[in-house]
Amino acid sequence: MHKNYQQVLALVFAVEEINQNPNLLPNVTLGYHLYNTYHSDERTLESSLKWLSGQSPTMPNYSCRIHNKSVAVIGGATSALSVQMGSLLELYKFPQITYGPFDPLLNDKVQFPSLYQMAPRDSFLSVGIVQLLFHFGWTWVGLISTNDMRGEKFLWNTAEEMSRRNICVAFIEKIPVSERRQDESHVPFMPRILASSAKVIIIHGDADSLMILRYSQPPILSPLKLWIITSDLDITLRAHHYESCLFHGALVFKHQISEAPGFSRFLKSVNPVKYPEDILLKTFWHSTFSCPDESAKLEERECSPNASLEDLPLAHFDMSMSALSYSTYNSVYAVAWALHEMFLMRIEMGFEGCGENFTLQPWQLHSFLRNIQFNNSAGEQVVLDAQRNPVAKYDIMNYLTFKQNELFVKVGQFIPKSLLDQNFTISENSISWGISQPTVPESVCNESCGSGFRKLSCEGKPACCFDCVQCPEEEISNQKDVDHCMKCPDAKYPNKERDNCLPKTVAFLTFKESLGLTLTSIALAFSLLTVLILVMFVKFQDTPIVKANNRTLSYTLLISLTLCFLCPMLFIGHPTSATCLLQQMVFGIVFTVAVSSILAKTITVVLAFKATRPGSKMKRWVQPRVFNFFVFICCMIQVALCGIWLATSPPFPGLDLHSEPGHIIIVCKIGSVIAFYSVLGYMGFLALGSFIVAFLARNLPHTFNEAKFITFSMLIFCSVWLSFIPAYQNPKGKAMMIVEIFCILASSAGLLGCIFLPKCYVILLRPERNTLEYLKQKANSRSHSEILTGRHI
Incomplete structure (x- = not known):
């Protein structure tokens, strides 16, 4: 060396x-x-x-x-x-x-x-290295250190600091310190290191560790890793000449030192002539300058007359x-x-x-x-006092090799003063990466999760190894590798990629859109049809079929059905405080008038049959004003319920922010849920009473008996509104209003069709049946049939 x-x-x-x-x-x-x-x-x-x-x-x-x-x-x-x-x-x-x-x-x-x-103490070396890893986003890193107490402390401190920054250890290799002679090391370190998926490797040790590591490597290596090396290792010391390219682009944490004045000048003056008694210098000179023979050891002139230490390459x-x-x-x-x-x-x-x-x-x-x-x-x-020994400062050097030349370029520094006071700088543009890494290398366990995705940890794997799953429908992520997606503000909604929040548009069921226009057309058509039937009944008011079962109740029912068909108009358009109040109140009262009128007509059929028996006292009850008063009482009960609703928690316009992505739906909130279902429950009670009475009176022998038709109409009415209750719970926004409008139109159409269409058929297409002669003839034939049946029995 x-x-x-x-x-x-x-x-x-x-x-x-x-x-x-x-x-x-x-x-x-x-x-x-x-x-x-x-x-x-x-x-x-x-x-x-x-x-x-x-x-x-x-x-x-x-x-x-x-x-x-x-x-x-x-x-x-x-x-x-x-x-x-x-x-x-x-x-x-x-x-x-x-x-x-x-x-x-x-x-x-x-x-x-x-x-x-x-x-100096290396107390903050691990902190500086991890800051470098964090700066470049390297989260999957290998650690190599000596197998002694100093190496164990470095591994412990580095792993703990990496864990704080969510950086994972891909592998740990420990170099035995007992193998002091490099040529005796047969531990295959390098194959295991190169087999790892980690692209960044940290090496910590002393002057011998790197030599041992290099002697364990295979003879041919490609520079696929980025090495981060501590100051105690000199990567210019090589066992083989081809190793320089292996560490090209390495980042080295070197101790900051202030060179002693005159030392460089002293090195230039050193030669065996100046120190003739130094046998180590003679041996060193002969080896480094490749002197031709043994005699050149003693005579510098035979080796190289102008030889100087500054002429030697960095490796020597x-x-x-x-x-x-x-x-x-x-x-x-x-x-x-x-x-x-x-x-x-x-x-x-x-x-x-x-x-x-x-x-x-x-x-x-x-x-x-x-x-x-x-x-x-x-x-x-x-x-020399260990307690006052200063903390080491580091220059971050970039090791570069060009053919036979080697040099270190300063690309940053790390100056620790305390755990919270540190100076870390790095110049990315000054760094030359490895030969196979023209840009900043990536060292991650798996690819980053892009915008619109979040990390999902894998069981049994380190935290840096994860799957990427798309954010839920109402959430976004606009950064890489986020653990949790975030919800958009109420006034915004996620885009399709779920990486940005877009402003919502205000919407409501309007007359201009196709659905609103269709419902409006249907409502107007049925209301017009109901008005035509009412006009027809007024025109033929003196005919038997109109007079039957209380003519006034028929008019009341037709007027209420006309209003029922017009109720959906309150649900379409921009909701206001007035329309929200009218929606439920008008709907509840008008339908109560219709159902109570049907109940009164059903009771009329039963009482009229009993009043025809000899000596019956029911005749005094079969009067129009009695049933009109009955309808009035039923309606007043519903009005009272609506009044309580208005006094406690009335309907009001509100915003539905989540039912339809990209839209803020203006809807009418019902206010008191109890009051809303009380109004519906009362109508259901009247409808159920009408259905039961009509079902029991369906076979009574009475002229123009409407009980059968009322039974079918109430069956349709109850079926529609029973299915409305569960269907009303799930839809939100426009869908909720559409469900209620459909139920209003369907139930109203059922009442109109089952009760009045048969009468219209007789009035318009079978006028001969709408005469007193036909009724008397039909009554006589029914009486004769009953007598014959009685004789037969």
């Missing part, structure tokens, strides 16, 4: 800078020992033991150095390496400053009292200071300032400052490291 050599150079740069600073550790020269851990647990322990014993092979608990002035250890690019070092160094109380990613586990002072973390070396190098730089300064404070304290107490006879014990440095606080050369404050 050639790029990691920058961490060594950051340490060298800091030591040289301190040694040249007359105000920091005067008369003291800092030195250092470098040990390579190879990112291996075994090599980490081996290097630690070598440093402690001073020779190889190592001898635990014994140092070959006579004057060992080492006071601190700076190391641990990963948490696993820091734990391996800390377990051994803690035995000797050596201060250990780790420059790797911040790990809450290492912050445990009971387990690691001598360990200090330099990196980065001229910009990395986060790990920045932490290393600050770690060296932290140790220097701790030593400086300790020497100042000794001078103030009257002890010798830093002479040769002074032996510094590593454990003495702890009290100064815990309280160290200073500003580095970049102007940023540095502390």
